[in-house]
Amino acid sequence: MNFSYYIPTRILFGKGQLSNLSAQELPGKKAMIVTSCGGSMEKYGYLARVQEQLKKAGVDYAVYNKILPNPIKDHVMEAAQLVRETGCDFILGLGGGSSIDSAKAIAVMAPNTGDYWDFISGGTGKDITPPVDPLPVVAITTTAGTGTEADPWTVITKSETNEKIGGGYDKTFPVLSIVDPDLMMSVPPVLTAYQGFDALFHSTEGYLNNTANVMSDMYALKSIELIGKSLAQAVHHGDDQQARADVALANTLAGMVESTSGCISEYSLAHAMSALSPQLVHGAALIMISREYYTRFIEMGACPERFVQMAKALGKADACRPMDFVDALVSLLESCGVDGLKMSDYFSLEDLKAISQNSRDTMGSLYSKDPMVLSAEDELIVLKKSYK
Incomplete structure (x- = not known):
């Protein structure tokens, strides 16, 4: 009967919940929307709906849409640089586990220097605790597979060494997650x-x-x-x-x-x-x-x-x-x-x-x-x- 329990994420679950995004207390004034390279978020209108909700909330945004089904470190580093250049102060992961996992990793790297693998435990990772806290993460999941909207974990691959390793800690939990089954019908x-x-x-x-x-x-x-x-x-x-x-x-x-x-x-x-x-x-x-x-x-x-x-x-x-x-x-x-x-x-x-x-x-x-x-x-x- 001994256990440690810590899940700090606010979860909005149910049909139509995406429409409630604008009513939430969002963790910043400019979001970096992180999504996949496949185009489905645009095809089904999910990206446009998120953008509309952010505008309604008075929140600006930029978009990074290169995430692969098995996300890679190179994209984490590239997107983190874009976050700094565009002045985004929180990350919004839109899509499946790869996009939300990447959002967490980008949130770690945006305020920190060095290489993402510095903060990975296992393989060739250096197992360093990030000296600066990650940016806040909002997760909007369009798939039902990884559960990443309710945990701190992120899985990224270092392509040059074929290392696919999970990372994360208490500060990489999303602050807000939206689980709307309507977004999974496609x-x-x-x-x-x-x-x-x-x-x-x-x-x-x-x-x-x-x-x-x-x-x-x-x-x-x-x-x-x-x-x-x-x-x-x-x-x-x-x-x-x-x-x-x-x-x-x-x-x-x-x-x-x-x-x-x-x-x-x-x-x-x-x-x-x-x-x-x-x-x-x-x-x-x-x-x-x-x-x-x-x-x-x-x-x-x-x-x-x-x-x-x-x-x-x-x-x-x-x-x-x-x-x-x-x-x-x-x-x-x-x-x-x-x-x-x-x-x-x-x-x-x-x-x-x-x-x-x-x-x-x-x-x-x-x-x-x-x-x-x-x-x-x-x-x-x-x-x-x-x-x-």
Whole structure:
């Protein structure tokens, strides 16, 4: 019953909440709007709506729209310089996890000198605490996958060394987040699935994490329940408002799991995969290894009752054995049409050792959070069994 709880973000959740942005006490007079390079924010009118809300609030803005699906350090540094040049005093991340993660990293670098990797722990990072506090961040999420609107974490890749590492601390929590399911109706089916499983695994990892506590458990089980109930419906019927709202809430709850518990080695492995193959979507990487990853822990005898509880939350009401969770997971993968993803589309068998090594070199600290010790040999077994 011992836990530390700190989530300082004001969250506006629900249909139509974007229209309430102008009524909020915004943290500055000029925003740097950070969004992706894909053009969807313009296509669907989300950027224009945010700009309209800022104007209504008397807030000026500039726009940085180069963020990649797997965001890179070079863009963080470039955007931070633009923030200084344009006199922006807060950052507004608009889009999916990549845009909001980048917004947090840009907020760190805008008032600080040096290189972003100076402030990263792991890999070649220097693990320095930023001497100047980050600029405030406002998050407006248009996807349901990372939960970054409710946690302090940001994942950025250093391209020249293939290091994809999470960073963040108490001061990189967004001060305000808007979670409006209306903004998620345009997400294509396959991305809805990838993002939904990303949220699911944040919750399952947080539930199995050896730092799990009564607060994180509460958020995790509810998030798992909502995804089991509504993800397939959101994938196949993207205009279903209730399904979209359920998955959006599951995602925000998963971010709260990240804030009160955290990820385990599955997360590190998936990041290593997309660090070595940047075109691989993070959620897809997680899906590829998930079945064998959780099976391995069950075979090792890790926390059997927790696997049973996750199976029940995922919808298998009569679950009584740990493998019921894997069965329920596979059923959901099939229902969402993503059970056939192939690692061989991105990697050769010879790449598996490099994935394992990268995982431990960059975010190896997550292995200490596993429910049981996962050796390098165990890890390779998971990767080899997942390979197809």
